Amino acid sequence: MTATGAMNRKFVHWAAVHFLWPGFTAEDLYSMNKVLNESDMPPLWVVRDMTRHLKLLRRKKDVLLPTRRGREFLVNPQAFFDVVATDYLYSYVHATEREEKVRARLRWWRMFLNLLNIKAREGCTPMDVVKILYPDLAPLSHTEMTIEAWELKSDLQYGVLRRLCWLGLLYEAREGLTLFQDGSFHKTPLWSACLQLESDTQSDIGVH
DSSP, rough: OOTOOOOHHHHHHHHHHHHTTTOOOOOHHHHOOSSOOGGHHHHHHHHHHHHHHHEEEEEETTTEEEHHHHHHHHGGGGGGHHHHHHHHHHTTTTTSSOHHHHHHHHTHHHHHHHHHHHHHTTOOOHHHHHHHHHHGGGSSOOHHHHHHHHHHHHHIIIIIIIIHHHHHHHEETTOOOTSSOEEEEEOHHHHHHHOOOOOGOOOOOOOO
16 A cells, blocks of 8 residues: 555455456556556445445555455355445435435435336446436437436436446446447346345336
8 A cells, every 4th residue: 555545556456457347457447557456446436435334444554455254255255245335225325426416316225226116127338327317308318318317317427327336237238339338238137136126027217
């Protein structure tokens, strides 16, 4: 670690090469930065925050070492999945978010999961989901939707969809898209292995 407590560049480079986060691969990150600091790799913030919150690592001088619980995690990481997933989905506050917003979202998670359980079978974009949640916006043109629903889409994309992707429950199909275009989100096999929802037998969902 650096003197200020950040991950050093050598470790950030290692993480970029080995983590393989969608949208944050070494190729993606080095296309924008000649060298990588911890602040250049948002997924690393989450990993570090969660390992600290779950007491998996402890700091000793300029290095992070696994705690007893951390060593248990290394031996049997799947046993910790429910704890990690629950904390990350429902209570983790990213550096770009406010705690009040995360708390306010808590009451809507079951609806989000049931909606995506159906719509992500064939794939859906963030704007598709916004139109379902806010049907009054559906008749608007693409340009009008972009203006009117920008904040709603952003909250959904980063507060819900990205968290599910980073847990491995969803993936975003982005082939042939530019940086500013939204892909369609699909369920991974891990979704059905981890979740049992009321909508498992439904073909469509109504939001009221």
